[in-house]
Amino acid sequence: MSPLAGRPRRVLFAVLLVSGFANGAAAAGSSPGDDGKVTDFTLANGMEVVVIPDHRAPIVTHMVWYKVGSADEPPGKSGIAHFFEHLMFKATTNHKAGEFDAAVSAIGGNNNAFTSYDYTCFYETVPAQALREMMDFEADRMRNLVLDDKTVATERDVILEERRSRIDNNPNAVLDEELDATLWQNQPYRIPVIGWMQEMQQLNRTDARAFYDRYYRPNNAVLVVAGDVEPDDVKALAQDTFGKLARGPDLPARIRPVEPEQNTKRTVTLSDARVGVPSFTTQWVVPSYRTAKPGEAEALALLAEILGGGSRSRLYQELVVKKGIAASAGASYQGNMLDATNFAVYGAPRGAATLGEVETALDAEVARIGRDGVTADELEKAKNRLVRSMIFARDQQQAMGNIYGSTLAVGGTVADVEEWPARIRKVTADEVKAAAARYLVFDRSATGYLMPKTQAGN
């Protein structure tokens, strides 16, 4: 994988499987002879380590999660967190650019990296015996990157091209950016992960050096190892590789600007000739697992699941199946964030139906669930679906790593992950109704409309 290849293979955002699942999973990877217990410990230099046993195959997923994302960027330096997702694949004082990638490929492994608002993650899935080699490479690039002007300039061109192709050439992505900048009045989630073009263009070696020295430190990282390994072996290897790195300066608590009280209904409309079918999404600011009162985030996860979490959901059944007016309709909740997060509903018309008809029908379902609540039966089924989604995740080593890594990277614990199914089970129908009534208020919402361009006028 070469970020210079012009078609970057890295994904910008962490994979969030389903709305509720993103924050939780049952104990992982059980197999005969293994109790499946997840182990966590901290190295002397402050690096957290999580070991998730999974002995079904002789492979291992090795992930380093840095507790820094786009929402941690200094003002005017948007894009620098994601820039490091690229720069980390360049030369170090010990390895040429591309050597790490080549080493992974040579043993039949795969590797990648992604950046989100709250973290940046680098991972490899390789034969278990290559774990030590992966740790050597990752520990090396944590501190030994060569950040010279040429590397910075070259890779900056790559991220600028990435922005052009992924965002600026994509009306939906442009709308999403401006909807985020509207929904969030103060919190840094308003700024795109990839960065604003005019700020990305100015990123330089001095910025990169300062960011690297501040955040790419063992005491700001979480190591997640999932696979055919023993905790004691992982500990010894980690101590022998990452453990040799000096602890960096203590970082202040991640206290960022938060949202003021919102009082208005906002709309953001993008009309573009490239749009065929119109679509819309309405979003609200809601608590995340980290900011919510006990049980409230779990209620929001269930609300999203019941309202629009798939083909069994109310929105799908009512708008797509029964009324037949929508090509798509659903809801989502991004619970696993450091700060307050968003709850979204979305829809698009089908056939002769208009966007307005779909929005009216969707809004009616949102109003109904806040007014009348949910039934015991649909709540039970939604709980089963969410909890079951975790069981499926046990089949996916990287998915398990993502769940633990992303939770720890935003300040959560292994226990938070493991107790999540029980917390979901405890939610009552009244709590789901209360969450809908409290948060899904149209007078305090932001709606994005993606519309075909029908005429020239302004």
Added chain:
Amino acid sequence: MSPLAGRPRRVLFAVLLVSGFANGAAAAGSSPGDDGKVTDFTLANGMEVVVIPDHRAPIVTHMVWYKVGSADEPPGKSGIAHFFEHLMFKATTNHKAGEFDAAVSAIGGNNNAFTSYDYTCFYETVPAQALREMMDFEADRMRNLVLDDKTVATERDVILEERRSRIDNNPNAVLDEELDATLWQNQPYRIPVIGWMQEMQQLNRTDARAFYDRYYRPNNAVLVVAGDVEPDDVKALAQDTFGKLARGPDLPARIRPVEPEQNTKRTVTLSDARVGVPSFTTQWVVPSYRTAKPGEAEALALLAEILGGGSRSRLYQELVVKKGIAASAGASYQGNMLDATNFAVYGAPRGAATLGEVETALDAEVARIGRDGVTADELEKAKNRLVRSMIFARDQQQAMGNIYGSTLAVGGTVADVEEWPARIRKVTADEVKAAAARYLVFDRSATGYLMPKTQAGN
């Protein structure tokens, strides 16, 4: 004037007389025996000084402009610039709280202060012989404020109450805040000058001390003295008072985050039972005098004047007089800002007319001026009105001081002020049309609607 009196008499924003005028004025205060020449010089410690002679009466307006406003605040510390507008009236190591105010009152003077996005200004208008005393007081509080926990906590309660009464109890002000936060996707003008409540509540002595030590320094201030004084006397007095203060650390250039390209049409709606008549405003991001290409800001000032600068404007004549559908309609341009600024149109219905009718008619006038341009006659009359507004300003000592002070506080020069009438005179009808066509594009605008609350809603 006591900021503890519960009804603060300070104004939050600088007085901007008319849209074009805010950035310019002819040479000031001529009188027999005086050539009216404005003098400017810099003290050895970096403090800029402007002297505007005005010998018509034995009074003087003494202003200290600090080159720091709300747009310079650190992330999460919104409101701290305005907080200092209050704290500066508290005790220093040499004077008790209230002494300065009492001294001004005792000699029949008046004083006040205001905070804007780009600067904070403190001024006194007093008998000319009191100038030295004013300088002593101002120089004292520039460096000798007593910032203890009690003072900070007490005055913080005052600004919190100010926010409640001025913003939170005023639907129009709440809408304005959220419209600003929507129009501006990145630039700090998106954050209210008074601050977000949740951040104001957290402001503490440590924040205040850091802000004071960074920004309240002679090399970050502009002294403006307008009135019955001689430049040499002002220089001697300034040197003997402010000149004794040590230069502070060099501050970096005021380079703040700027706007990305905007691609969407946005709306912000506040429905409130306290609203009687609905109203709306549509705003666009446009260049300021500091960021525009030569002549473009002047063209925007004339565009605002022709489109909606008063009762002779197109909007007023068409919507209020001719169609009779609007109670108000107009346009404004805030040119004198450090970064890109906003251009606004606004209107409200009258009688049986609806808000929609007013908006449709107003939008048609905006489209027409971008399509068909302006006539030579209306351009000439608008130039005359703008330039004449400066001549009127020569009658107002504080107004003259505001013009020079605000211009220098955002990095302009005395020449910028004095050459403004000539720059206005140079603008062509084609340039006005081009400005309208380029910037007043509804697909890249933000509109705020203030609506009566007609039903309970959701």
